[in-house]
Amino acid sequence: MSFLTRVYMHPDVEAVQGENTLAAWDARWPEWVDDLLxxxxxxxxxxxxxxSLYRGLASDILPMLPANRRMAPARYYTPETLQERINACPPDAVLGIEIWDQC
Structure with missing residues (x-):
C-alpha cells in the first residue's frame, strides 16, 4: 500500500498545493508521523x-523528511524550489502534514 504525503506551510489555509508545499512524495506510511504523534x-x-491531517513544528517535522523522496510533478514547484522553501522555513513555523491512501 502506498500513501501520498505532503508537508506544507500555513495549515490554516485551505489550498495546501502550490506555494505552501514544502515536500510531497508517494511511499509507505511515514512511521515517523506515528513516532512524533x-x-x-x-x-x-x-x-x-x-x-489524515496533522500539525507540528517545523523543527520537529523537517528533520524527519526522507532524503530520497520522489517529488510529484507540478507546475507550481520543482525539487529545487521546494528545497529552497525548506531551507527558508523558520524552525518555529507550524506545518501541516496531509496523508492520502493511494491503494
Whole structure:
C-alpha cells in the first residue's frame, strides 16, 4: 500500500498545493508521523477519513523528511524550489502534514 504525503506551510489555509508545499512524495506510511504523534510533537487534526491531517513544528517535522523522496510533478514547484522553501522555513513555523491512501 502506498500513501501520498505532503508537508506544507500555513495549515490554516485551505489550498495546501502550490506555494505552501514544502515536500510531497508517494511511499509507505511515514512511521515517523506515528513516532512524533506518540511523543506529543504532532496533533492530529483529522482522522475520520482520508486525508489524515496533522500539525507540528517545523523543527520537529523537517528533520524527519526522507532524503530520497520522489517529488510529484507540478507546475507550481520543482525539487529545487521546494528545497529552497525548506531551507527558508523558520524552525518555529507550524506545518501541516496531509496523508492520502493511494491503494
Amino acid at each position: 506518540e511523543a506529543g510533537k504532532l496533533t492530529q487534526s483529522r482522522s475520520d477519513n482520508f486525508p
